[in-house]
Structure formats: structure tokens, C-alpha cells
Amino acid sequence: MVLSLVDLSLHSIAQNLGQISQARKFLPPRDKEKLLERMCWHKQFTSALLPSVTYHLFSETLKRVCFEDNSQVTDGLLVQLGSCKCKLTHLTVSSCKNVTDEGLEMLLRTQDTLVELCLNNFGRSVSMSGLNTVHASQLESVDLSECDGLTDVVLGRMVQNCPQIKKLVVKKCTKLTSVGIKLVAESLQGHLEWLDLYGLNKVADPAVLALSRCRNLKVLLCHGCSGISASALSQLQSCHLTWLDLAFCYGLADAGVAQLTDFQHIQKLSLSGLPVQASVLVTVIEAMPQLTELELCGIAAINDIVLEEICTIVGHRLLSLNLSSCTSLTDKGCSHISRHCRCLKKMNLSLCRELTGVGLLSLLQDRNLAENLLSLKFSGCKALRLDVIESIADHCLSLRVLILAGVLVVDDFLVQKLADGCRKLQYVSFKGCQQLTDDPLCSLIRHCLLRVFVVSGISSLTDKIIVALTSHCSSTLEEVYLQGCAYITPAAVRYLQDNCVKSLCVYHQIPNAPPNLLMAKNLDTGKYCKMSTS
Incomplete structure (x- = not known):
């Protein structure tokens, strides 16, 4: 490219x-x-x-600044940015390990026109006290994911100073408790629409009760908030939620999930990992007339019979279905997906090890239905059949995401078929597919504008892959996973990073790598071979 x-x-x-x-x-x-x-x-x-x-x-006309994953960004740099008298509307500082409270405070105190603020991945040594200096009346979106030092007091003061916030993400801010979330609810009552509490295991019922006063709350993500109980959850009915994530909220179980029958506006629901009975699950799904996206990962009660009931009830309107790690499912259960889910766009059946995929053939071979599919994930489905993947290559022409990690039948022929048919792919994973070689993967790279490329554990791959990625995907590539690819050299990987437009995340760990490995292209064969350094 x-x-x-x-x-x-x-x-x-x-x-x-x-x-x-x-x-x-x-x-x-x-x-x-x-x-x-x-x-x-x-x-x-x-x-x-x-x-x-x-x-x-640096000038006073700057409006959007984004600093990500760079240790060269320091307090001094942020101070200089603030001193240029710019009035930012969008600011991102993420994974910059040499930034401290002092630098954040000096920059944020001058920014009263912010609309979107993103401060991510700061360690416990950074208390985020600089947020106390923010007085932005137009601030609508705040993302503080993985700020381990963020406390209830600092969060409470920020939302008091910026009462117009509509979206707040405090994912994995491990110090936060119910006290901080209560302060959020009190300050943002009529404005808050989106709240992400992923991984906050100290958040419990008092926080949920306070959130019931946020009448415009549409999205509540409580993944891993194990302190929430059934009685508190029932109070959220007044919020008219459209997206609710209760995955791994172990304090709920059957009694908590049963409360969801009164949540009439839910469009996207995640109950992954909950110890819920099949009858309760089916009743809840039946009570949600607008449900279009469903995540039920790892729920032991889901088997072929239960899946048939679910698909009969909601399948005609499902756009996304995630049943990964539902290990009791077989091909018979998948046949119900094919029969009832006629507008499906995303499907995840990863780690359903009994599946061969034959039950999905009628869906994948119907061109009109198959062309709707944007994402298919079969990671760990070792028994997946050859004709199933061929059907994907022949008919799923709109596919953006394809995960086939660990699927035993994936070989060069199949990857070449995917390269010829699925030319809109952006994310592919062939992790552990040991039969693959350079050439068909290079063909796939030439035909698709890839963002994420996963080939970890394929030991035969060489620098030819890296050359292809550099030539054809340098403007789109964001992540590459190459663990265990011993014949891909660090020098080639650095070349790829230097030539990509975006910051490229590379995972290339090689245990027991050959010392002083040098690869070079054989001009006669076109293949990359080891060179002797002696």
C-alpha cells in the first residue's frame, strides 16, 4: 500500500x-x-x-491533543503545553509513566473549555488530584480507566465542579468505593447517561441505590461488581437502561437476575458467568421486547434445549450473540441459531469445544444472511470442520473480524480462500494454527486493510510476513501478535513499527530464541532463510 x-x-x-x-x-x-x-x-x-x-x-489555536504510551511525555512537557495558552476541547494523556500529579494539575487548571477528557493508566503513585482543578462547564465525557490512585474524594470534587458530565468511565480504578459513586450520582443526577464501573469490586448496594436517581442513565456497566445484590438492582427500573452489563456480579444469582423482568428498555444485556438457572434466564429474556444483543458467556445452564428456547423467543431480532465457554452446546444447539437468528451480525462461540460447526452451515451458506455477518469468533473450537470455514470464505463477504485460533483444520488452502473472498477483514487471528506458512498469509495481508493480526505460535513464519504488513497495512495496523515466531527477527519488527502511521503494539516474545539470528531473502527462491553469522 x-x-x-x-x-x-x-x-x-x-x-x-x-x-x-x-x-x-x-x-x-x-x-x-x-x-x-x-x-x-x-x-x-x-x-x-x-x-x-x-x-x-504548541500554540493557542490547539483544540485536540493526544499523548499515548510515551515515556517522553513528562510534567515539563505538559507545563509547556499549558503555558502556550491553548484552550483544548479534547485532551488525552494515557500510559505516560513519567507524568505525575504536578504536571496534570498545571495543565488542567487552565483548561475550562474541555468537552472530552481521557486520563488512563496511571499508577497508585498518581492520586489524580489535578482533576480537582478542572472547572469545565461543557465537559461531557470523562475516561479515567485504570487510574489506580484515584480516590472517592478526588472523583467527587471533579463531578461537583463539572456537573454536565454525561459519560463517565472509571474502569479498574481499584480504590473507588460506593462513597465515590454516590457522590457521582448526587452531582450528575439529571445529566449522567453512561457509567462504566468495570472491575470495581468495592462498589455495593449504596452506590446502586444512589444511581437510581439518575433518570437519564442509559448505559450501566457493572462487570465484576460482586457487591451488588438483588434488592438494590430492582431500584434501577426507573432509569430506562438500554445497556446493562452484570457479568460476574456473583451477588445476584437467580434472585437478582429475576429482577430484570421489569427492565423493559434493555437492548444489550450481559449476564456472563452468573450461576443462574435456565428457567430464570429464559423468563428474563422473554420479558425484554427490545433486546438485540446478548452475552451469556460461561453460563453452565445453557445447553441445546435452553438455546432453542432463547432463539425461539429473541432470535428474530438478535444482532449479536455471545455464547463463548458454554461448553454444553453441540451442533444441534447451533442449528437453532441458523433457524431463528436471521439478522445476526456478530457471533462468538469460542471455547465451545464440542462444535464442528455443521449446525451453522444453513446460515453460512445462505448468501443473504451470511453477508450480514461482521464478526465470527471460534477460538479454541478445535473440531471445527473444513466445509464450515470454506462456507465463511465463500459467502461472508462483509466479514470484519474472524477468530480461528487453535482450529486444527486451518491450512494454507483455507487462508488463501479467505484472502480471495473476505476482503473486508480488519481483525484476524490464526493463533496456534501450525500448518500455516508465509505465502497465503501474505496474500491475505495484500487484500485486506488489517488493524489486528494474530499469528502467535506459528513457528514457521519468517520476515516475509513483516515485509507484507509494512507494504500493505502500514496506514491501518494497530496490533500484531507474534509470540513464539522464532524466525521473525526483532530488526524486522522495529522496521514495521517505524513505518506504520499509528502507534503499533507488538507482542513478540521468543523463548529460547536462536542467538544472533539473521534472516535474509534468497533472491532465487524469494524465501526468507537463516544466514550464517560466522
Whole structure:
């Protein structure tokens, strides 16, 4: 793939910023924002370039700034950004380990026009006290995921200062308790629409009772909040929730799930991991007339008979169905999905080890139905049949996500068929599919604009894969998983990272890697081979 003229221009400016004397004057504000983001992605805030960055790109016209996963971002850099008198509407600082409370406070105290704020992945040593200085009347979205030092007091003061917040994400903020969530509910009563409490196991009934006063709350994600009980959950009926995630909320069980029969507006529901009886589950699903997305991962009560009841009730309107780790399911159960789920877009049957997929053939071979499918996940379905994957390749022409990790029949022929048929793929996983070699994977890479590419555990792959990714997916690629690919060299991986437009997350761990491994292309055969370094 050839990079666009815009990408090439921005890359050239970033590389030569120190030699362009009038960049500050002639670069439009949006291009300055893009350059800051890209230079951060590629770790270009070096001591040599940083003076040029702050002089040419920091200006009072900046509106959007994004700093992610870069240890070069420090308190000093944030102070300089604040001192340029910019009035930001969107600010992201994520996984920048050299940023502390001091830097955040110095920047945030001047930002009173923020609409969206994202501060992610700060350790316990960062208390997030800088949030206390935020007074942004237009602030609508706040994401504080994985801020381990965030306390109830700091969160409470922030929501008091910014009472217009509609979306709040405090995922994995392990210090937060019910006290902090009560303060959120009290301050944002009429405005809060989206609240993500993923992994907050200290949040219990008092928080849920307080949230019942948030009449406009539409999305509540309580994944892993094991302190919530049935009696408190029933109080949320007045909120008109459309998306409710109660996965692994072990305090609910049958009594808690039974309360959901009065939640008439639910469109997306997750009950994954709950010890719920089949009769209760079916009753709840039957009571939700707008339900279109359903996650029931790992529920022991789900078998072929129960799945038939569920599909009969709700299958005609289901857009997404996640039954991963429902180990009692067989191909007979899957046949009910094919019969009743006629508008399905996403399906996850990962770790259902008894499945061969034959029950899905009537769905996958119907071109009109198959072309609706955007995501199929069969990770760990070792018995999946060859003709099932061939049907996917022949008929699922709109597919974006395909997970076939650990499927034994996946070979070069199948991957070539996928390359020829499924040209809209963006996320593929062939982890552990040992029969695969370079050439068909390279063909897939040439035909698809991949974002995520997973080939961990395929020991025969070489740098030819990396060359193909660099040539054809450099503008879209975001994540690559190459663990155990011993013949893919670190040098080639670094080359790929340098040439991707976005920041590329690479997982390339090689236990017992050959020392001083050097791969080179054989000009006669076109294959990448080991070279002797002696």
C-alpha cells in the first residue's frame, strides 16, 4: 500500500521539523494536532527535537491533543503545553509513566473549555488530584480507566465542579468505593447517561441505590461488581437502561437476575458467568421486547434445549450473540441459531469445544444472511470442520473480524480462500494454527486493510510476513501478535513499527530464541532463510 499524500507530508514534516523555519506560522491548527499525535506515537519527543516541537506545534489555536504510551511525555512537557495558552476541547494523556500529579494539575487548571477528557493508566503513585482543578462547564465525557490512585474524594470534587458530565468511565480504578459513586450520582443526577464501573469490586448496594436517581442513565456497566445484590438492582427500573452489563456480579444469582423482568428498555444485556438457572434466564429474556444483543458467556445452564428456547423467543431480532465457554452446546444447539437468528451480525462461540460447526452451515451458506455477518469468533473450537470455514470464505463477504485460533483444520488452502473472498477483514487471528506458512498469509495481508493480526505460535513464519504488513497495512495496523515466531527477527519488527502511521503494539516474545539470528531473502527462491553469522 502506498501512503496517502497527507500521510507522506506529515511524516516528512515530523522528520525535518527542526529544519523548517516557518512551520509555526504556516501549519494549520489541525495539522499541528496531527503532528503532535504522530510524533508521540513514534517516540519523537527526543531532547534534540523537543525544542522544535514546543516552538512550532504548541500554540493557542490547539483544540485536540493526544499523548499515548510515551515515556517522553513528562510534567515539563505538559507545563509547556499549558503555558502556550491553548484552550483544548479534547485532551488525552494515557500510559505516560513519567507524568505525575504536578504536571496534570498545571495543565488542567487552565483548561475550562474541555468537552472530552481521557486520563488512563496511571499508577497508585498518581492520586489524580489535578482533576480537582478542572472547572469545565461543557465537559461531557470523562475516561479515567485504570487510574489506580484515584480516590472517592478526588472523583467527587471533579463531578461537583463539572456537573454536565454525561459519560463517565472509571474502569479498574481499584480504590473507588460506593462513597465515590454516590457522590457521582448526587452531582450528575439529571445529566449522567453512561457509567462504566468495570472491575470495581468495592462498589455495593449504596452506590446502586444512589444511581437510581439518575433518570437519564442509559448505559450501566457493572462487570465484576460482586457487591451488588438483588434488592438494590430492582431500584434501577426507573432509569430506562438500554445497556446493562452484570457479568460476574456473583451477588445476584437467580434472585437478582429475576429482577430484570421489569427492565423493559434493555437492548444489550450481559449476564456472563452468573450461576443462574435456565428457567430464570429464559423468563428474563422473554420479558425484554427490545433486546438485540446478548452475552451469556460461561453460563453452565445453557445447553441445546435452553438455546432453542432463547432463539425461539429473541432470535428474530438478535444482532449479536455471545455464547463463548458454554461448553454444553453441540451442533444441534447451533442449528437453532441458523433457524431463528436471521439478522445476526456478530457471533462468538469460542471455547465451545464440542462444535464442528455443521449446525451453522444453513446460515453460512445462505448468501443473504451470511453477508450480514461482521464478526465470527471460534477460538479454541478445535473440531471445527473444513466445509464450515470454506462456507465463511465463500459467502461472508462483509466479514470484519474472524477468530480461528487453535482450529486444527486451518491450512494454507483455507487462508488463501479467505484472502480471495473476505476482503473486508480488519481483525484476524490464526493463533496456534501450525500448518500455516508465509505465502497465503501474505496474500491475505495484500487484500485486506488489517488493524489486528494474530499469528502467535506459528513457528514457521519468517520476515516475509513483516515485509507484507509494512507494504500493505502500514496506514491501518494497530496490533500484531507474534509470540513464539522464532524466525521473525526483532530488526524486522522495529522496521514495521517505524513505518506504520499509528502507534503499533507488538507482542513478540521468543523463548529460547536462536542467538544472533539473521534472516535474509534468497533472491532465487524469494524465501526468507537463516544466514550464517560466522
